[in-house]
Amino acid sequence: xxxxxxxxxxxxxxxxxxxxxxxxxxxxxxxxxxxxxxxxxxxxxxxxxxxxxxxxxxxxxxxxxxxxxxxx
Amino acid sequence: xxxxxxxxxxxxxxxxxxxxxxxxxxxxxxxxxxxxxxxxxxxxxxxxxxxxxxxxxxxxxxxxxxxxxxxxxxxxxxxxxxxxxxxxxxxxxxxxxxxxxxxxxxxxxxxxxxxxxxxxxxxxxxxxxxxxxxxxxxxxxxxxxxxxxxxxxxxxxxxxxxxxxxxxxxxxxxxxxxxxxxxxxxxxxxxxxxxxxxxxxxxxxxxxxxxxxxxxxxxxxxxxxxxxxxxxxxxxxxxxxxxxxxxxxxxxxxxxxxxxxxxxxxxxxxxxxxxxxxxxxxxxxxxxxxxxxxxxxxxxxxxxxxxxxxxxxxxxxxxxxxxxxxxxxxxxxxxxxxxxxxxxxxxxxxxxxxxxxxxxxxx
Numbered sequence: 001x002x003x004x005x006x007x008x009x010x011x012x013x014x015x016x017x018x019x020x021x022x023x024x025x026x027x028x029x030x031x032x033x034x035x036x037x038x039x040x041x042x043x044x045x046x047x048x049x050x051x052x053x054x055x056x057x058x059x060x061x062x063x064x065x066x067x068x069x070x071x072x
Numbered sequence: 073x074x075x076x077x078x079x080x081x082x083x084x085x086x087x088x089x090x091x092x093x094x095x096x097x098x099x100x101x102x103x104x105x106x107x108x109x110x111x112x113x114x115x116x117x118x119x120x121x122x123x124x125x126x127x128x129x130x131x132x133x134x135x136x137x138x139x140x141x142x143x144x145x146x147x148x149x150x151x152x153x154x155x156x157x158x159x160x161x162x163x164x165x166x167x168x169x170x171x172x173x174x175x176x177x178x179x180x181x182x183x184x185x186x187x188x189x190x191x192x193x194x195x196x197x198x199x200x201x202x203x204x205x206x207x208x209x210x211x212x213x214x215x216x217x218x219x220x221x222x223x224x225x226x227x228x229x230x231x232x233x234x235x236x237x238x239x240x241x242x243x244x245x246x247x248x249x250x251x252x253x254x255x256x257x258x259x260x261x262x263x264x265x266x267x268x269x270x271x272x273x274x275x276x277x278x279x280x281x282x283x284x285x286x287x288x289x290x291x292x293x294x295x296x297x298x299x300x301x302x303x304x305x306x307x308x309x310x311x312x313x314x315x316x317x318x319x320x321x322x323x324x325x326x327x328x329x330x331x332x333x334x335x336x337x338x339x340x341x342x343x344x345x346x347x348x349x350x351x352x353x354x355x356x357x358x359x360x361x362x363x364x365x366x367x368x369x370x371x372x373x374x375x376x377x378x379x380x381x382x383x384x385x386x387x388x389x390x391x392x393x394x395x396x397x398x399x400x401x402x403x404x405x406x407x408x409x410x411x412x413x414x415x416x417x418x419x420x421x422x423x424x425x426x427x428x429x430x431x432x433x434x435x
Contacts, residue, residue, distance in 0.1 A: 011162070011366050011380075012300065013217060013307060020308065023342030036228070038155045039295050044083050046312060063157065063228055 002030035007040060008064055011066075013041040016047045023051050029071045030056075044069075047064030077153060080293035083315055089294040090319030096283050097190050097320075098327030100138075103275035107333070107342030108194040110324075111138055111287070112187035112262035113369035114178035114358075115343075117387070118394035118403075119271050120244070123263050126391065130258065131269025139373065141284015143241040146292035146377025148285070151292070158234030160381030161339045162226040162261050166427055167365055167382050171389020172396065173420035174361035174369065179394065179403040180354030180413045181205065182344055184369045185298035185362070188355065189317070191344065193324035195336035201348045203356030207302050213363020213428070214306045214358070220432035221364065226382055234379025237387065250276070270343050292378055297371035299362040343406065350409045350417070357420045363426055 005022055007015035015035050022031060031053070033044050041064075045055045048069045057068040079085045097110025109115055110326035115132075122133030150156040178184050181202045188206060189389060191199035213221075258267055266272040274280065290296070296314065301317035304310040328334040338346055345351070362368050365386050367375060372390075375383035397403040402416040 009159070009162070009227060010222070011226065011375075011382075013303065013366075014222060017217060017306065036159075037157055038153075043235070045309070045310065050308075050310065 002032050002068075004027055004032040004034065004035045007044070008034050008036040010040075011037075012039055012043050016043050019044050019047055019063045020051065023048075023053070031069040033067040033069060034061060034064060035067065036062075041067065073153065077293070078289075083312060086294045086296060086312060086316035087319040089290045089296050089322040090315045090316035091298070092290060093186070093287055094193065094320040094322070094324030095327045096194075096287065097186070098324050098331055098333060098419065100275045100283060101333060102331050103279055104273055105275050105280075106270040106273040108191045108196055109183070109187055109270060110190055110344060112183050112190070113139070113142075113373065114175055114184035115182075116176070116268065117189060117369070117390050118179060118397070121391045121394040122398070123265070124247075125264055126162045126395035128264070129398040129403075131266050132271040132398070133264040135244055135263060135275055136274070137245070137248065137281035138287075138417065139283035140241040140245050140248075141281050141286075142288040142291070142370065142373040143238050143377040145288015145321070146287040146374040147238045147288075149289040149292035150378035153163050155292075156234060156379045158229050158231050158379040159209075159226040160229050160233050162382045163223040163431070164382055164385045166223060166431070167386045168389040168392075169423060170365040170427070171372075171386040171424055174358050174365065174386075174392035175355030175390040175393030176397050176402050176416050176420055177354045177361060178369070179397045180409055180417055181351050181358065184413040185357070186320070186368075186370055187299070189321045190291075191341070192323050193321055193334075194328050196341040196344055197338040198341060198344050198346055198348070198351050201351040202355040205352035206359040208352075209234035209359020209361075210299055210302045210363045211306050213360050214303055214330070216364065216428040216432070217303075217307060221428055222433050223366070223431065226380070230278065236381070237376040245281075263421045268320060269380045288374060288377060289327040291370065292374045295371075297368050299359065299368035302359075303363055310337065345406055345408045347403050347408050350404070350413065352403070353417050354413075357424065360421070360424045360428070364424060400434050
């Protein structure tokens, strides 16, 4: 079961901070991040890439997005 | 549409936007905007506060069309790219106060981060102190962010909430068109105009408005933010936004050289003073307030245009802060800091530290 980070309603840099904190705390190979703005989607994707994660999927989720991040 | 989106999210995208802003600012200056103030979000909101009579400092009154353009351009881009998201409810009173003190700090230095860069690009050495202060303030803000500072979640809300700031700007535009400047008159209908000083220096209305709209569209797409540029560098060692910030500096500098607007030095710089410590401290306050509020003054306008009601509250805070700054002798002038400017910086820093220390999730 992948860890889910709910960053909806939070503005930058919170979604990025939450994602990086989870990654640094020794996250699973797969992470789900929920965001509700395009800015957050871009910022989280960029931050994940800098940590060696790839954005495996971006799915619409309500009014926002559900990002699936995978290591490697 | 997708390709355009990807371009603006890329490093070259943000560099291009910074470059365009830098060049257009230099050109606006050539066309009549104040020296080293082609675009200054803080100064222009201060001029708007003067034009509608919230303060009566005679030299800084003009309903700046650039600001109207920024919000409406961002609104346009947000709708074109289906990114308009009405949201609000993340600590509005805190954002209002941060807006007030951000403006007060900026007016002690005499400029927002955009103008700090434009001043440097025009040769004003005092801007170095301001930029150092800005970086210091943002550094303090980054420390709070690292330690759990968080204004809380915004909620999705009615479309009309997101429209209120753009509609306010449309209202300003109607006021401006209905009460045009009359040569030699300090008032036209309900609006005040400056007869001398920076408020009297402006490019033609429609040029200012069009440039504002263009920058609004570009900045909404690229998320251009000068506070974010330094914050992301300090917090994440990320240089994405920073490249846009640096492009603004480099291209404004080049454009100033071409247009003969580069005059290096510390003394006698336009709309600037040489009290180094207060140039620094004013921007520490502004930088900290921007960092705690999540965006530089420009970025707050663009977010307000894409439906963020909390960013709109920050904008209103800045306009009210400008009124305080000029009504109570807090704003600096070329002669130096205002009679109560130093006290205001101290109070502002205390308020920001209070907010930073107490609004932390300690889970």
